[in-house]
Amino acid sequence: MGAAGNEIEIGKKDTAAEAGGDTLAAALELLWSERPAPKRGPKPALTLETIARAGMGLADADGLAAVTMQNVAAALGYTKMALYRYVPGKVELVALMTDIGFGAPPALPSGTEGWRPSLELWARRLFERFVAHPWTLEATVGIRPLGPNEVAWLEQAVQSLAGTGLPGAEKFDVAATLAGHVRATAQQSVGGDGKPEQAFHATVGLILDRHQDRYPALSAAFAEVAAHGGQDQALEFGLGRILDGVDLHIAATRERPRR
């Protein structure tokens, strides 16, 4: 399957592989508002923003699967084909929804000082966004275009590490690690259709009830998890450990600065 694809595979745009190239570029254009702004013709009745918001409403309520071109259009009172005047395809629409769903990271309160409190706040806020729009978890797997807001979150995290003396690459790694932790935690605490319900723990508990013998260590550990309040502390625990480790690393870097 090269660039041409002269094999079978006419018809639909694409299915899975190789779609990234074209779609990614189109989505980036959309997300970064690099669009020509038409001059002639009837005025557009809709906005990208309006459309995306409609999609978000559906996704928040009934999950990402409820976001069909039909449903989005119906929610706006238009036909689905009208949407294609604004969006190249569904993938791009979801990408737009996702970036809007994250929103810009709120500015850190003026009192916040030091990289650690900043990053803690950052992580908790990001977590809240994931919980508020659980479908963003589904929407952000695999290669995909990044929107301005998503990049802005990264920027803020890296900025928080300004005074640490870490090399830039490691600042980036810290941000990525934290984002990953937040993401993974959110993924475990959120149900498939969007409702937070400690889904992961519930499933594990269900299984261990029936197979304690097979997983002795896990069963013992999990009994204590259930006894305590569940997984509510999963975000904080990992966050604490990671930032402790980062702290250590910063200290070590200061003592033995890189050449």
Add this chain to the structure above:
Amino acid sequence: MGAAGNEIEIGKKDTAAEAGGDTLAAALELLWSERPAPKRGPKPALTLETIARAGMGLADADGLAAVTMQNVAAALGYTKMALYRYVPGKVELVALMTDIGFGAPPALPSGTEGWRPSLELWARRLFERFVAHPWTLEATVGIRPLGPNEVAWLEQAVQSLAGTGLPGAEKFDVAATLAGHVRATAQQSVGGDGKPEQAFHATVGLILDRHQDRYPALSAAFAEVAAHGGQDQALEFGLGRILDGVDLHIAATRERPRR
């Protein structure tokens, strides 16, 4: 069209919400081999394993989107409806593929001692599994059934923490945090259709090229990332930080043991 059509909403199984209940139970049955084993009738020509392997082949080659009932059946030389004699639906098939994709965690080499080397090895191996079958990333979003292998991975991680004196709930949290980190890292280093291509970094780089002014800290940091070998160390960096933090926490717990 038949005469009877006055019912509301017969037909398809479900779309998004609430499907979890029924499907999850069915999938658990399948994954944990709690199936009755038929006595009468013709011998099944296929196996769950065979079917799942066929699906995995497609997913490995062309991504999860290539896994359609049609394609899987064709790969086996049967019609798609034959598959429904083995699998309740596609969701369950993918769940099965996923669990087989993880496989059982290999036993730790006999020389491995101490929780830290064990967990490091564990994390690296898990990472390899994600990279070997990138579609498992897509397949493991949202609420979903866990298979025996997936639970076995958790078991091994918790077991590695046996001598640490950590409370059970925290062992579990450590395992979850590590698994989350591995997952998130894999997600960033793997392309959408399954090819590892440092996708995330490539996209970020592309964007920052055009918007350096808007994200100064990130741009500066990222320049160094690009100068170095890319993101190959993302897994190890986060792993090091997390385990450092865990180490600290274990030491603290020993000094100030919980009641």
Add this chain to the structure above:
DNA sequence: ACGGCACAGCGTCCATCATACACTGTATCC
């Protein structure tokens, strides 16, 4: 021995979905 029944595999049918394409009307520029 044998007939019924449970079960394998298949063919057909259908609803849903993303998207292509052609058409109609409209607002702006020359």
Add this chain to the structure above:
DNA sequence: GGATACAGTGTATGATGGACGCTGTGCCGT
């Protein structure tokens, strides 16, 4: 005052997951 670019619509199409009923097969109880 057109020509033209563009908005919204209607219809068509191919792919997909899945329901349902049919045909054959092989074990089990009689």
